[in-house]
Structure formats: C-alpha cells, structure tokens
Amino acid sequence: MKSSQDLKNLLLSIDHKSYPAYKSAQGSYRFQDYILSIDHVQGDPFAAPSRVSLRISGKNAGFPPKLFDTFPKRVALQDHLLRLFGREIEQYNFKARGSGKSGLMAVSRCGQEILERSACAIDPGDGSLTLRMQIGFPASGRTIQAGELIRILFEFLPGCAQRSLFFRNIDASACQRTAELCEDQEYIRRELKKRSLCAFVANGAVLPRSSGVSEKPMKGAVPFRSPKSLEVSMELPHRGPVSGMGIPRGVTLVVGGGFHGKSTLLKALELGVYNHVAGDGREYVITDSTGVKLRAEDSRSISQTDISLFINHLPGGRDTRHFSTEDASGSTSQAANVIEAAEAGTSLFLIDEDTSATNFMIRDELMQRVVADSEEPITPFISRVRELFEQAGISSIIVAGSSGSYFHPADVVIQMKEYLPYDITARAKKEAAAYPEVAAASSPFHLPDFRRIPKPMGSLRGQERTKIKVLGKEGIQINRSVTDLRYLEQLADPEQLTALAYILNYSVRHLMDGRRTLGEIADALERKIDKEGLSALADASYLPADLSRPRRQEIFACLNRCRELSFTFF
Numbered sequence: 001m002k003s004s005q006d007l008k009n010l011l012l013s014i015d016h017k018s019y020p021a022y023k024s025a026q027g028s029y030r031f032q033d034y035i036l037s038i039d040h041v042q043g044d045p046f047a048a049p050s051r052v053s054l055r056i057s058g059k060n061a062g063f064p065p066k067l068f069d070t071f072p073k074r075v076a077l078q079d080h081l082l083r084l085f086g087r088e089i090e091q092y093n094f095k096a097r098g099s100g101k102s103g104l105m106a107v108s109r110c111g112q113e114i115l116e117r118s119a120c121a122i123d124p125g126d127g128s129l130t131l132r133m134q135i136g137f138p139a140s141g142r143t144i145q146a147g148e149l150i151r152i153l154f155e156f157l158p159g160c161a162q163r164s165l166f167f168r169n170i171d172a173s174a175c176q177r178t179a180e181l182c183e184d185q186e187y188i189r190r191e192l193k194k195r196s197l198c199a200f201v202a203n204g205a206v207l208p209r210s211s212g213v214s215e216k217p218m219k220g221a222v223p224f225r226s227p228k229s230l231e232v233s234m235e236l237p238h239r240g241p242v243s244g245m246g247i248p249r250g251v252t253l254v255v256g257g258g259f260h261g262k263s264t265l266l267k268a269l270e271l272g273v274y275n276h277v278a279g280d281g282r283e284y285v286i287t288d289s290t291g292v293k294l295r296a297e298d299s300r301s302i303s304q305t306d307i308s309l310f311i312n313h314l315p316g317g318r319d320t321r322h323f324s325t326e327d328a329s330g331s332t333s334q335a336a337n338v339i340e341a342a343e344a345g346t347s348l349f350l351i352d353e354d355t356s357a358t359n360f361m362i363r364d365e366l367m368q369r370v371v372a373d374s375e376e377p378i379t380p381f382i383s384r385v386r387e388l389f390e391q392a393g394i395s396s397i398i399v400a401g402s403s404g405s406y407f408h409p410a411d412v413v414i415q416m417k418e419y420l421p422y423d424i425t426a427r428a429k430k431e432a433a434a435y436p437e438v439a440a441a442s443s444p445f446h447l448p449d450f451r452r453i454p455k456p457m458g459s460l461r462g463q464e465r466t467k468i469k470v471l472g473k474e475g476i477q478i479n480r481s482v483t484d485l486r487y488l489e490q491l492a493d494p495e496q497l498t499a500l501a502y503i504l505n506y507s508v509r510h511l512m513d514g515r516r517t518l519g520e521i522a523d524a525l526e527r528k529i530d531k532e533g534l535s536a537l538a539d540a541s542y543l544p545a546d547l548s549r550p551r552r553q554e555i556f557a558c559l560n561r562c563r564e565l566s567f568t569f570f
Contacts, residue, residue, distance in 0.1 A: 004031045008150060015146035019044050022137050022144060033060050034161060036153065039132075044142055045100035049134040054161055058127030062167035067179050068122050075116045076182035076275065080175060082120040083110050084164035085131060092156040096148040101136030103148065105156065108546045112215045112282075113274040113492045114182075116549040118534040129165060132546070180238035181283060185275045187236055188286040195232065195246065198348045198395045199269050199287045202244035203231075206281025207261070207268040208419065217281035227423040230412070242284060245421060249395045250411035251385055253428075261419035262399045263352055269397060270350055270490050273551065288395075291348035292341040292553050295355040296330035297487045303560075304567035306448035309384060310335040310360065313377045321448075326563065330357030331378055336560075338381070342394060343450045343518065344556035349388075351381075352399040362403050363438065383441040385409050391445050407432035451570035452518050456508045458564040466509075468501045470494065476501040478508075481564040488557050495548030500558040502537040502547060507559065517570055522555050 007029040014021040020043070028037040033056065040051040068074040089105040096103035108119035121130045138148035162169055188200055201207075203225055208218040226245035233243045247269075256262050272287030308320045311332060328336065334357050341349065353361060363380045386409045388394045400406055407413060413428040414421045459479040469477040473494050475484045478501060485497060503525055511521045528536055534547040550558075559565060 001035070002027065002029050004029050004036070004154070007036070008154065011146040011150055014144055017144050019137075019139050019142040019144060022050075031158065033158075033166070036157075042101070042137060045098060045102050045136065045139040047101075049101050049104050049106065049136040051132065052135050053130055053132045054157075054165070056129045056131075056161075056165060058123065058129075061122075061127060061129045061165065063122070063127055063129075063175070064167070065127065067175055068124065068127070070186075071124075072186050072275070073179050073182050074122055074124060076114055076178050077175065078117065078120040078122055079110055079114045079277070080178045081129070081165060082108060082117065082131075084170060085120075085133075085160060086110070088160035088164045089133070089156070092152075092160065095156065096138050096145075096152050098136075098138035098145050098148055099141055100139070102138035102145070103152070104134065104136035105152065106135075107131070107133040108495060108548070110277075111493055112276050112280045113271065114277060115274065115493060115496070116534065117495065118547040121533055121535075131161075131165060177278065181278055182275060184236040184239050185283065185286060188234065188284065189289060191234055192286065192288060196249045197232070197246045198249050198252075198291070198397070199247040199272060200232070200234075200244055200284070201226070201247075201265070201268070201272075202242055202284030205244070205268075205283075205285050207264050207285070217279075221281075222419040225420055227414070227421055229423040229425075230414075230421075244284065247397065248412060250389055251395065251406075251409050252397045252412045252414065253406045253410040254397065254399045254414045254416060255401065255424075255428075256416035258401065261416040262401065263354070264419065265416060265421070266350060266352055266397070266399050271492060273490060274492060287350075288348040289551070290344075290346045290553065291350055291490075292337075292344070292346040293350045293352075293489045294334060294337050294341065295352070295487055295489070296357040296360065297328065297333040297337065298330050300328045300333050300336075300484065300487075300561060301326055301563040302328050302332065302336045303565065304452055304569065305336045305339055305560075307332060307335040307339055309339065309446065310379050310381070311377055312379070312443070315377075322569070331360040333357070334360045334381075339448060340556060340560050341553065342392065342447055343452075344522075344553045346553060347394055349394060349396045349398075351396060353401065353403065354399070362405050379441045379443065380438070382406060382409060382438050384445065387441070387445040392447055404428075404432065404435070405438050408437040449570075450517070450519060452567040453514065453516065453570055454507075454512055454518055454521070454559060454565045454567050455514060456512055456564065457566050460508050460562075460564045466505055468505060470498045470501055473497060476504065476558075478505055481562065483558060483562045485558060485561065488554055491550065491554060493548045495546050496550040496554065499534060499537070499547040500550055500554065502534075503550070503555055504558060504562060506537045512565075518556065518559060518567075521559070522552055525555060526552060 022041045026038050035055040037053045042050045068077050086107050093105050094103040119132050138145040205224040206217040206221050208221040210216040210218050230245045232246035268285045269287045270293045272285045276282045303324050306321045307323045311320045361381050407428045413425045415424045459481050474486045
C-alpha cells in the first residue's frame with residue numbers, strides 16, 4: 001500500500017494537467033491514523049463528485065464494544081458518528097476553490113430517523129470503521145488544481161476525522177446516551193409483543209412537524225397525553241418509568257373533526273417503525289416494525305396477485321385469483337396492496353380514509369339496498385377487517401372522519417380533539433347499536449398461498465451494462481424500466497430508494513432464476529445485507545452510491561410495482 005507522501009507527490013506531479021490525470025490517484029494510501037481510499041474519480045469538475053472512503057482500525061477508532069454489541073446499537077452509533085462528521089465537514093465545504101463541484105465535501109445527510117447506511121459502517125467483530133464520502137476534486141476550468149486537493153486531503157479531512165471518528169476525541173457521554181436511547185427504544189418494541197400491543201405513544205411526545213418541508217418537531221405543539229383507559233407504563237432500562245398510550249392489537253378506529261390531529265397521529269405511527277434521534281419528539285413513538293401504510297394507487301401495475309378476498313365477478317369474467325393489470329383502479333390497487341403486505345409478513349395495517357378508495361373501504365346499508373350484493377364485485381375492507389385480525393393476526397389502525405360504519409367492528413375508538421386523544425369506545429358502541437351493521441362477507445376468508453415467482457422482462461433482461469437512476473422520492477429507473485414508488489409513504493430517505501434500485505438490479509442478475517419465490521428472494525437479500533452490508537449489493541463493475549436500508553416490506557413493495565417483472569405461480 002502506498003503512503004500519504006506518495007499521494008502528495010503524485011498530486012504535485014499532475015498539477016495543472018488535464019482533469020483526466022486525476023484518475024491516476026485512484027487507490028489506497030496509508031495516513032497516520034487511517035487508510036484513505038480514492039474509490040472513484042469524477043470525469044470532470046462538473047460531474048458527480050469523486051468518492052472517497054476512510055478506513056480506521058478498531059484499535060485506532062477505540063469505540064468500546066458495549067456501544068455496538070447489538071445490531072440496533074451499532075446502527076445508532078454509526079448514525080451518531082455520521083452526523084458528527086457531517087457537521088465537521090460542513091465548515092470546510094467549498095473552502096477549496098475551483099470550477100463546478102470543486103471543493104465540495106459531502107456525506108449522507110441523516111434525517112430524523114435512525115437508518116442503517118452504507119456511508120458509515122462499523123465491523124461488529126473488531127470495531128473497525130469505514131466512512132464513505134464525496135469530494136469535488138478541484139480544477140480551474142478542466143485544469144487540475146492539485147494544491148487545492150492537497151488542502152482538502154491533508155488539512156481539512158484529517159482534522160474532521162480526528163474530531164468526529166475517534167472515540168478519544170469525541171464526547172463519550174453523548175455516545176453512551178445514543179446507545180441507551182437505542183436500548184430503551186428496542187425495549188419498548190419487545191414490550192409491544194409481550195403486551196399484545198401494536199403501537200405505543202409516550203406521554204409528552206411531540207407529533208406535529210415544523211412544516212411541510214421539515215421533519216423537525218413543531219415548536220409550541222401540544223404534547224401528547226394518553227387517555228387513562230389506554231395508558232400503559234413501562235420501566236425502561238435507562239430512562240426509567242415511562243407512560244403513554246398503548247394501542248392494543250385488533251381493530252382501532254381514530255376519529256375526530258378536521259385539523260384535530262388524526263392524520264398527524266397516523267403519520268407518527270407510520271414512521272414509528274423506525275427509531276428516532278433524541279430531540280425529535282417521537283423518540284418513544286414505537287410501532288410494530290412490520291406495520292404497513294395502505295392506500296389506493298390508481299394506475300399502478302399488478303402482476304398475478306390473488307385479490308379474490310376482496311374482488312370477484314368482474315365484468316368480462318376476469319380472473320381475480322391471478323389478477324394482472326397495467327392500470328389498476330383505486331379499489332383493485334388497494335386490494336392488491338393488502339394481499340402483498342400480508343405476503344411481506346406484516347401484522348399491522350395503517351389506513352387513512354382520505355387516501356383510500358371509498359368503494360374498497362365501505363359499502364353502507366342504503367347502497368346495499370339499491371345495488372344488490374350479487375351485482376357488486378367488491379367485498380369491502382370493513383367486511384374483512386375482523387377476519388384479518390382473528391384469522392390472520394393482522395391488526396388495523398384506521399383513520400376515519402366521515403363514515404361511522406367502522407364503529408361496529410372496532411375494538412377501540414379514539415377521538416382526536418385539539419391534538420389530544422380521548423377513548424370514546426363505550427359511547428361510540430352505544431350510538432352504533434342504533435344503526436344497522438354492515439353485512440359480513442358472504443364468501444369464506446382465505447389468504448393466498450404466496451408462492452409467486454418473479455421473472456425479469458424487457459430492458460431488465462440481458463443487459464451487459466446497467467444504468468441506475470433515482471428519481472428523488474418518486475421512483476427508480478434501471479435502464480429504461482421505471483418503477484413508481486411515490487406512494488410508499490414509509491420510505492423515510494431518498495437513499496432507501498437508491499438501495500431499492502440496487503436491490504432490484506441485484507435480484508434480477510443473481511436471484512431471479514425462475515425457481516425462487518418472491519419470499520425466498522427477499523430472504524436471500526436480507527441474509528446478504530446482514531452478512532456483507534449494503535455495499536455488497538453492487539456488482540464489481542460499478543460502485544454503490546450512498547445507500548440506506550429499506551425494510552422487508554418496502555423490498556416486497558418495490559418488486560411488486562416493477563412493470564418489467566412478470567410473476568408466475570409456483
């Protein structure tokens with residue numbers, strides 16, 4: 001391996017040469033406390049910045065094993081270090097001058113959720129640390145400015161690394177608090193299962209966000225306070241006693257007037273599948289980690305999905321046990337979403353009537369009188385919601401503002417009033433008794449066997465070179481194949497979409513052999529990521545961008561929405 005002095009000499013030798021000469025710097029160099037690897041050099045100063053990584057031995061990094069001895073704590077510590085490093089390099093960003101992206105110093109920007117990211121990884125065996133970042137190699141026009149890159153690599157970067165990536169130089173108590181918060185959050189997750197709860201919202205939690213473009217907590221927001229009838233208490237390992245609203249497994253209905261906090265509560269529960277950073281306000285809002293937000297998705301692609309639990313007797317005799325379409329309606333898309341989420345292993349549905357297909361969710365008595373059941377192909381969700389829980393173990397939390405029909409099947413009814421919850425179950429049941437209940441489903445309950453096998457088609461198949469593009473938080477593109485992911489509302493970070501693009505590409509190239517089912521492919525993917533990390537999803541021919549791990553549920557959802565995957569039954 002070459003030395004840091006070798007790198008400096010090389011850079012001086014190519015100073016003022018044409019920009020492509022920077023390519024000769026690619027490789028690894030030993031600095032005093034870490035190895036600097038120049039993994040990819042940009043083609044010109046206006047292209048995507050160069051990719052650089054730092055590798056620090058466990059002995060030099062010095063982090064005590066107790067800070068990363070479990071997977072959740074390791075992810076929390078990686079997240080903490082990434083934030084520290086990001087703050088350090090921010091003050092040096094573009095301090096080196098030049099054209100285009102010259103002088104840029106960037107690393108993954110962490111949001112409020114704590115996610116596993118490829119940008120920072122700690123080896124659980126020896127505590128060694130790898131940090132990946134981007135640097136804009138400086139140039140004037142397209143002429144190398146080696147002196148400016150030397151400033152970045154030999155002055156700016158070493159100081160930033162020392163102040164944020166070495167245990168001896170950072171606030172040890174902050175690292176300890178990070179680990180303790182993680183342990184407390186994971187304790188609550190385990191308690192959910194023990195207590196037959198699907199979610200917990202701590203008293204004092206701040207659920208509203210600052211604005212539509214900021215996930216920071218809203219200043220002056222009403223702190224959450226549980227109704228006494230739903231209040232549960234826990235003794236956390238580090239914080240000690242905490243009380244809050246425990247939402248029991250079963251069917252929970254959230255009602256209330258407009259602008260009183262129904263959707264705000266649901267949104268907090270949607271993202272409660274992730275841990276949150278201290279100060280977020282939702283640190284102790286914990287949801288069943290398999291929970292899936294369901295909604296209608298007009299025009300989505302569906303391939304070989306059995307939606308007969310909800311849809312039957314379509315005009316023209318279309319087969320709903322092997323249903324396929326390139327242009328789903330609101331009701332067929334939401335029916336497919338229910339079945340696909342069950343296939344992914346969810347045990348909790350989160351539903352807002354505002355984003356649901358009305359005819360999928362409810363069919364009231366008057367409509368039943370006017371249009372006979374025999375003439376209606378849709379068995380509404382309300383007729384299956386109790387069966388889903390009692391026979392499949394899938395709970396539902398449903399936000400409703402206009403239909404009272406769900407009062408009948410609900411186990412718990414919560415009214416949101418000025419952002420505070422009230423348990424109105426007894427009153428709602430009393431009032432509902434005066435109204436007829438929606439008829440139960442006439443056909444027996446069944447869930448499909450879930451033995452679908454995906455097969456790549458079109459531009460996903462037989463390509464020697466693969467072009468991957470991420471369309472913000474809207475979707476992903478592989479070659480000419482675009483997958484729309486805009487309605488997967490639990491994707492918290494664009495880097496998760498980047499990871500989904502690599503997951504799809506890796507699955508097509510290595511796992512979709514015509515024998516593996518979708519579930520078996522997801523199992524193989526999770527094993528590989530667990531063992532080798534997110535960067536293992538990339539082929540040797542190209543380097544991964546910054547990746548953030550999506551849940552198993554979003555992996556299923558992405559593969560199901562890819563229009564150039566055709567499914568067959570095992």
